[in-house]
Amino acid sequence: MPYQRHPDVCAAELDGEVCLFHPHTARYLALNNTGSAIWHLLEQPMDLPDLVGALQRDFEVDEGACRDHTLAFLGEALACGMLQQGP
C-alpha cells in the first residue's frame, strides 16, 4: 500500500529541513534530514520498496538500516496523521 501526504498538512522549510503542521490537530513536527528526504519523495505516493530504493540512491546507507529508518519515520508520521496509507 503506497504512502502519501495528508492533503491538508502544511509544510515549510526551516533550518534547511522540513517542518510539518497539521491544521486539524495543531500538531507540529520538525523533521530531520531522513524525514525531510522522505517527505520530498512523497510528492507522489510511493510504497516502501520504492522509497528505500530512492533513498539508497541519495544516501550511502545499507538497505537494512535504510529500511529501519524509513519505517520508523513512516510509523511516526502516520500516527500523527501527516501521512496516510492507501491506494
Place this chain on the structure above:
Amino acid sequence: MPHFYRAFGLEVESDDLELPELAPLGSPPPTDPAAPGNPRILIHYEPPSQWPAVSEAPPNHCHSDGRYSLWIGPEELRLRIGEVGHFRIIGGQQIGWCPAHPSVGSAELRTYLLGSAFGALLIQRGLLVLHGNALERDGRAIVCLGASGAGKSTLACALMQQGWRLLADDLVAITPEGMVLPGIPRIKLWEDALRCFGWSPEGWIPVATGMAKYLMPVDQLRPAPAPARLSQLYLLKREPWNGHRPLQRQAIASEQGAMAELLNQLFRPTFVAGLGRQGTSFLALAHLLRQASLTTLVIPDTIADLMEALTATELPSHGPKSITQHPSESADLH
C-alpha cells in the same frame, strides 16, 4: 452619529459608539462603504434578536457555558461574554455589538470589542495575529510576546522612554509581507509599575471599575503612525534576577525551535482554528522566520529589578536577519 477612525491600516466606521483608543480619521472619508473591496470596517449596534438564524450546516466550533458562548462558522463568529455583551463578527468587514444589560459601561464593552472582536475580524481578513505588543524605531518593528504578567507592558513603557514608538498592544497584526500594522496604541499598567516610572494614577482611567490597573493617558503615549517591517521577535520569560545588567538575551538558534514557541503565541487559537486559519498562520510564521529571529529576553521578577536592568538595556531595532539577509534594504537606512 458615525465616528471614523484608522486602525490596522483600515478605515473604521463606528456608528453608535465612540472609540477613543483609536486614532481619529478627521473628516468622514468620501469612499463608498458599499464599494467592493473597500477596506472600511463597520461597527454598529446589533441586538442578538436581530441576528439571522444560523445555517443548518454544523459550525466549525461551538461552545456554551454560563460565562461565555462562542459559535464559529466559515465566515462568521458569534461571541457572548456573560456579564458584558454580545458580538457578531462577519466576513472581516463588520462587527455587531450589544451590551448584556443597559448598565454595562462602554469601557467594558470596548475591552472586548477592541480585543476579542477586533482580533476575530483581523483573523478573518487573513492576517497573522499574535498576542503581545509591538514597537517601532527607525522604521523597524520588534514584537514582544509572553504570558500575561511577563512584563510586556512595563518593557514597552521603558522602551518608549528610549525613543521607541508604540505600534500595537495586545493584538499584533502582521501582513503576509512581514509588516507590523499600527494597531491599538494603548498601555495598561498596574499601579506599582506606573509608580516605579515616577507617575501617579491620578488622571489615569482604571481598566475596570475598582481595578488597580490603568490605561496610560493618550498624551503620554508615543504612537507609531505607519506600518513597519518586523525585524526581531522577543519572548519574555520572568525569572529571579541574578544581578545581570543589561537584560539577558538568549537567541533561539534553531528556526524549528522558534516555530514551536511561536505557535503558542497566536491570539485566541480557538478563533484561528474555528475560522480555518491555522495552516495559513503556520505558513505566515515560517515566512516571518526568514526575516526575523526569535530571542528570549529574561525579565527580572520584581519591578524594581526590572527597572534597574532596563536602564542599562538598549534593544537593537535591526535584528541579525534583517542585516545579513537584506543588505540592500538595510543599506538605505544609513
